[in-house]
Every structure is written in C-alpha cells, then in structure tokens.
Amino acid sequence: MSEHRPDLRTWIAGVVFLGLAGFVGTTLPNFNTSKTVEPAIAKPDKPVSNNTAENSRPAFSPPGDDEIPKNEFGDAVRLGERIFHDTQGNAKEFVGNSLQCSNCHLDFGRLANAAPLWAAYVAYPAYRTKNEHVNTFEERLQGCFLYSMNGKAPASNDKVMVALESYAYFLAKGAVIGADLPGRGYPKLAKPAKLDYAYGQQVYAAKCALCHGADGAGQSAADGSVVFPPLWGPRSFNWGAGMSSITNAAGFIKANMPLSQGNTLTDAEAWDVASYMDSQERPQDPRFSGSVAETRKLHHDSPMDMYGQTVGGVLLGQNSPAAGPQR
Amino acid sequence: MRLVVPCFFVGLLSMPIHIAPAHAADGRDIAAGGNGRDAPACSACHGAQGEGRPDLAYPRLAGLDSAYLIEQLNAFADGGRNNEAMVPIAKALTADERQAIAKFYAGLATPKVDEPQKADDKTIAAGAALASRGDWSKGLPGCGQCHGATGQGVGKAFPTLAGQSAEYITAQLKAWKDGKRTNDPLHLMTGISGKLSDDQIAAAAAYYASLPAAAVTAAPQGSKP
Numbered sequence: 001m002s003e004h005r006p007d008l009r010t011w012i013a014g015v016v017f018l019g020l021a022g023f024v025g026t027t028l029p030n031f032n033t034s035k036t037v038e039p040a041i042a043k044p045d046k047p048v049s050n051n052t053a054e055n056s057r058p059a060f061s062p063p064g065d066d067e068i069p070k071n072e073f074g075d076a077v078r079l080g081e082r083i084f085h086d087t088q089g090n091a092k093e094f095v096g097n098s099l100q101c102s103n104c105h106l107d108f109g110r111l112a113n114a115a116p117l118w119a120a121y122v123a124y125p126a127y128r129t130k131n132e133h134v135n136t137f138e139e140r141l142q143g144c145f146l147y148s149m150n151g152k153a154p155a156s157n158d159k160v161m162v163a164l165e166s167y168a169y170f171l172a173k174g175a176v177i178g179a180d181l182p183g184r185g186y187p188k189l190a191k192p193a194k195l196d197y198a199y200g201q202q203v204y205a206a207k208c209a210l211c212h213g214a215d216g217a218g219q220s221a222a223d224g225s226v227v228f229p230p231l232w233g234p235r236s237f238n239w240g241a242g243m244s245s246i247t248n249a250a251g252f253i254k255a256n257m258p259l260s261q262g263n264t265l266t267d268a269e270a271w272d273v274a275s276y277m278d279s280q281e282r283p284q285d286p287r288f289s290g291s292v293a294e295t296r297k298l299h300h301d302s303p304m305d306m307y308g309q310t311v312g313g314v315l316l317g318q319n320s321p322a323a324g325p326q327r
Numbered sequence: 328m329r330l331v332v333p334c335f336f337v338g339l340l341s342m343p344i345h346i347a348p349a350h351a352a353d354g355r356d357i358a359a360g361g362n363g364r365d366a367p368a369c370s371a372c373h374g375a376q377g378e379g380r381p382d383l384a385y386p387r388l389a390g391l392d393s394a395y396l397i398e399q400l401n402a403f404a405d406g407g408r409n410n411e412a413m414v415p416i417a418k419a420l421t422a423d424e425r426q427a428i429a430k431f432y433a434g435l436a437t438p439k440v441d442e443p444q445k446a447d448d449k450t451i452a453a454g455a456a457l458a459s460r461g462d463w464s465k466g467l468p469g470c471g472q473c474h475g476a477t478g479q480g481v482g483k484a485f486p487t488l489a490g491q492s493a494e495y496i497t498a499q500l501k502a503w504k505d506g507k508r509t510n511d512p513l514h515l516m517t518g519i520s521g522k523l524s525d526d527q528i529a530a531a532a533a534y535y536a537s538l539p540a541a542a543v544t545a546a547p548q549g550s551k552p
Contacts, residue, residue, distance in 0.1 A: 106463070106468075107460070107461070110463065111463050207513065210484055210512050210513060211473065211484075219482055220481070221475040221479045221480060221481050222479065222480070222542075222543075223475075223479055223541075223542065225476060225479075227472070227473065227475050227476075227481045227485075228473075228481070258513055259468050259472060259473070260466060260467065260468050260515060260518055260519055261513070261515070261518055262466065
C-alpha cells in the first residue's frame with residue numbers, strides 16, 4: 001500500500017500556495033499547462049461499456065419490473081422500488097439530506113458498476129472492517145441511512161426496511177448466493193501515482209459544475225425539488241459515507257459521470273476530481289468521538305480519506321455541520 | 328437653507344425615474360410589435376402569449392428560464408446555433424432587448440395549446456417510462472434526471488420540457504443527432520440523441536407535449552436545495 005501512497009504533502013502544499021497567492025491578489029501561471037480539461041466530449045466511436053475491467057465476465061441481469069409478483073410480496077417490492085427512486089418522498093423520516101438512493105445506485109439500483117442492489121444482496125452477511133463485525137444485509141442498509149443519507153437508521157421491522165430488502169431480494173433473483181458478481185460496487189481503479197487537487201478543481205469546473213453547481217450544492221428546479229444532488233456541504237452525505245472515500249468516489253465517477261458520459265474521463269481525472277470533491281466540508285461523522293484527530297485515527301486512517309487532514313488551511317471535520325437530520 | 332437641501336436631493340433621486348423608462352427595452356412591446364428595426368414581432372411565430380405553434384414546430388417560449396432564452400438568442404446571433412428564421416432576428420436585437428424579451432416570456436404562465444395530432448396512449452406511456460427511467464441498456468439516463476422529474480426544467484442549462492411541442496422537441500433531438508445543433512453544454516444532448524432510436528424520440532416528444540405547462544414561480548430557477 002505504501003508504495004502507492006499518493007504524495008499528499010505535495011498537493012496540499014500546492015493548495016496552500018494557491019490560497020496564499022489568491023490572498024495577495026497574484027495571478028499564478030497555470031502549473032498544469034501540460035494538462036487541460038477538454039471543454040467538450042467528442043461523440044464516442046463505439047458504444048461506451050459500463051464495465052471497465054470486467055467485460056470478460058458474464059453480466060448478471062436482474063428481472064424486469066413486469067416480473068414483480070402481483071401479491072403482498074410484490075407490493076413490498078414495488079414500495080421498495082419507490083423508496084429507492086424517491087427516498088425524499090417515501091422515507092423522509094429517515095433522511096437528513098437532499099439525496100436519493102438512486103443518486104449513487106443508478107437505474108433504480110440495477111446498473112452494474114453503480115453499486116447495484118442485486119450484487120450487494122448476495123454478498124451479505126459479511127465481515128466489514130468499517131465496523132469490525134459481521135453485518136447482515138439489513139445492517140448494511142441501515143448504514144446507508146446513517147451515513148450516505150445523513151439520517152437515522154430505520155428499525156429492522158420498519159416498513160421501509162422490509163420494502164427495501166424485498167426489492168433487493170427481488171432484483172437478485174437467480175443470482176448465486178455468496179458470488180462476487182461482476183459489476184458489484186464501483187470499479188476499482190489502479191491507484192494513482194499522486195492526487196492533484198488543483199487539477200481536480202479544473203475537472204470539476206469543466207465537467208461537474210454545470211449540474212452540481214460551482215459550490216457543490218447541487219441544483220433544484222424552480223418548484224424546489226432537488227434534481228442534481230449536493231456533493232458536499234450540509235445537504236450531502238456525511239463523513240462516514242462510503243462516497244467520502246476517494247477510492248469509492250473515483251470508481252463511481254469514472255464509470256458513471258458525467259451522467260450519460262460514463263468512462264469518458266481518464267483515470268487520473270476521476271481520481272483528481274474525486275479528491276477535490278472529498279476534500280470539502282460535509283456533515284460530521286456520526287461516530288465522531290469529540291476529537292477530529294481521534295476520529296480520523298479510528299475511522300479514517302487512509303491516504304484516500306481526507307477527514308482530519310488540512311486542505312487550504314482548513315482542518316476537514318473541524319467545522320462540519322452536525323451529523324443527522326437537523327429539523 | 329433647510330428646505331433647499333432636501334429639495335436638491337429629491338430632484339436628484341427623481342431624475343433617473345423620469346429618464347429610465349424611455350430607454351429601457353420593453354419585452355412585451357417587442358414580442359407584440361417588434362423592435363422597430365429589423366426584428367419583427369416574436370408573437371408572429373411564437374403566438375400572442377408565447378404558446379408556440381405546435382403545427383409548425385415553433386417552440387413554446389412561455390415559462391422558459393430567462394437565462395436559457397438569452398443564451399439561445401445570443402447563440403443565434405453569434406453562430407452558436409443555426410436557424411434560418413432566428414439568426415437574422417437575434418442579430419437585430421440589442422443585448423438589452425434580448426434580456427427584456429427573455430424576462431417577458433419567462434414570466435408567462437400561458438396554458439399548453441393542443442398538438443395538431445394527439446399521440447396515442449401507448450406512445451405517451453413509453454415516453455413517460457423513458458423520461459423517468461431512461462434506457463440503461465444503451466447508457467441513457469431518464470430525461471427527468473436532468474430536466475426535472477416532471478420536465479419542469481432546471482436553471483439555464485436544462486430547459487423546461489413539460490408542455491413543449493412534440494414537433495419542436497423531435498426537431499431538436501434530430502438536429503443534435505445529425506450534428507446540426509451543437510450548442511448543448513458538455514455536448515450532453517449530442518450524446519443522448521445519438522443513442523435514441525426514432526421511436527424513442529417520438530415517445531419522449533409525445534410524453535412532454537402531453538403534459539400541462541409547468542407552473543411559473545417567482546423563485547429564481549436553478550436555486551440550491
């Protein structure tokens with residue numbers, strides 16, 4: 001791991017330098033002159049595959065909605081699907097930000113390389129280093145609410161949990177229990193030699209800000225409904241979420257972003273823009289011990305995790321909005 | 328002396344109020360009667376209340392985001408978007424006039440007018456499914472993932488689709504697909520239209536044309552959550 005360790009000091013120093021330069025009103029020469037973000041993406045010559053490294057392995061196909069049984073179980077599946085697509089409208093009491101399940105699990109949890117539900121369902125129970133015990137699928141779902149949705153976990157027998165588990169079970173119909181299905185989670189990109197925050201910022205401005213806003217706060221329609229999810233700030237996922245790991249974010253971004261243009265960013269662009277996104281302030285980790293340094297040591301001790309690190313003079317985690325629903 | 332000073336200030340304050348209206352472009356007037364130079368009345372093609380002419384693929388303008396409308400007028404004027412009718416008109420409008428027209432149309436809550444041909448329910452349902460779910464077998468997100476769940480539009484880059492004419496939507500999707508319209512941010516629509524089949528284009532267009540016009544709200548579009 002250590003030989004792949006990105007040179008964090010170099011780019012943090014760069015960020016501090018940029019900040020200082022901005023402070024005294026100096027325009028710096030672009031030290032990334034060798035790299036420019038293409039302003040537009042050419043039409044791909046061939047259809048873009050969503051499977052980056054796994055084309056050789058057969059893909060699993062979840063059943064279509066027309067296969068949902070017309071009975072009580074089918075009702076639970078359909079409710080689960082509705083919760084998944086419109087979490088704000090159907091599980092509001094457990095949500096503390098502006099996100100939907102389907103923001104990160106694309107195509108209603110069906111899309112390979114966008115953390116599909118069918119692959120997750122057959123992978124539990126499993127031991128997780130995150131909490132150092134064997135987790136059931138149910139506990140894994142509760143973690144999504146606690147961290148990614150910055151909310152609170154529904155009880156095991158809550159209608160929301162039963163519906164989501166029913167939906168995941170339905171989507172996994174025919175999959176092999178315990179199989180590590182191709183397309184599970186997000187693609188694992190080869191570790192970068194370094195992370196370039198400044199270049200990530202350029203990529204963000206060129207490719208992401210159109211939808212997610214220059215300040216990462218997302219965008220809503222005039223009627224107030226959130227259309228583009230906030231990527232950081234008080235209405236986004238908290239510091240305990242999987243997406244706050246640069247590794248996960250880079251994999252998701254590479255395969256799926258900009259939406260409809262998956263696999264058009266280079267690996268370096270995906271890594272750098274992920275590091276930029278994950279170097280911004282967001283709601284506190286619900287496991288916060290009272291000390292940023294201690295919480296980093298306990299839960300964020302990785303070069304791919306910016307919690308507790310200083311970026312642009314700001315100690316991330318120090319000024320985080322409180323975890324959980326603020327209502 | 329005490330009286331003179333306040334009077335002096337009142338005089339200063341009132342001056343711009345008397346002068347400004349005579350010079351400001353009035354969007355309503357230009358829409359109804361042209362700008363008195365080379366730009367004819369917008370209403371001649373886009374309808375008296377910006378409802379558009381679905382039978383001729385002239386788009387609905389009522390309720391569209393004003394910044395989006397300004398960008399399109401600018402694009403017609405500077406070569407970023409091509410249209411035989413609109414290019415000379417946009418060139419004949421000053422920046423102030425474009426702004427005034429855009430603001431006028433953005434504030435109109437004109438009801439949707441009938442399409443020349445009513446689409447069948449099956450086509451509309453297929454369009455609704457495409458709008459909500461997309462077609463990920465081809466890497467297509469749902470239209471609503473960018474244009475809003477009900478096609479209400481988001482900010483200046485993702486225009487309102489609800490209530491737009493099917494003919495206009497179809498014409499634009501085909502223009503992107505054929506490389507004839509290229510002013511889409513990040514070339515998102517160029518990529519999307521290239522993956523859409525003709526049936527899917529017809530279905531999406533029929534679905535959005537079947538929706539009532541989106542409500543016009545006072546809040547600025549593209550606001551933060």
